[in-house]
Amino acid sequence: MKRTLLVVFLINAILVSTHKGEFWPFSIFPMFSQAGNPWSRGLVIEVDDMNRKDLWETKSLSSIDDRVVALREHGIDDIDYANFISKTKNWDEERIQALRNLFQIEQQGDAKWLASRVTGHLTEQDSVVVKVIPMFLVTSDTTYKNPDLFK
Known part of the structure; x- marks a missing residue:
């Protein structure tokens, strides 16, 4: 033994x-x-109305469940997207174009996608807070930046 x-x-x-x-x-x-450490990932939300008053507001995950885009169904690697959106700090024109290329947005027809960062952290009360932060609205011909983030 x-x-x-x-x-x-x-x-x-x-x-x-x-x-x-x-x-x-x-x-x-x-x-x-x-x-228990804070984390950040990426999520894409389908947008039906670009003029929504709450388009650029930070939301809870449960409020957008029915509009989440399954990227793999569109031939987009979700891990590449998540890494790209959560780790990029400097969003210059080259990075924004890379996001459009990753989405292959020209092949997606009239899709309007809200590229978002999802962050989460553990509170002192042992509950998890998850926020969805919209960053870019990507359409077939234009990319709009969140005016609250990119001033």
């Missing part, structure tokens, strides 16, 4: 030391090491 435990601990020590801590359960992957 002692020999078995010693062998298991020895194997574990070797694996952990040769993989820079990347051996479960000692992983530095976010799912193990960053629980």
Whole structure:
């Protein structure tokens, strides 16, 4: 029994030391090491009326559930989009054009999509707050910036 435990601990020590801590359960992957930290992802919302009064307002996730665009159905990699929208800090014209290219918006017909960033964090009361922040309204011929974010 002692020999078995010693062998298991020895194997574990070797694996952990040769993989820079990347051996479960000692992983530095976010799912193990960053629980409770604020996060940011991307989401696309279908827009039927570009003149909505609440178009650029920050919303709750439950208020837009029925309008979320399934990007994979349009041939768009949702992980690429999520990384692009959540990690880009400097939105110059080149980045905005890259967003349009990622959406392949010219092939989407008369689609009007609201490129949004979803953020979440844990409160001191152990509840999760999730906000949907509209960033760009992308149509077949134009991209509009959220006037509250890009002044």
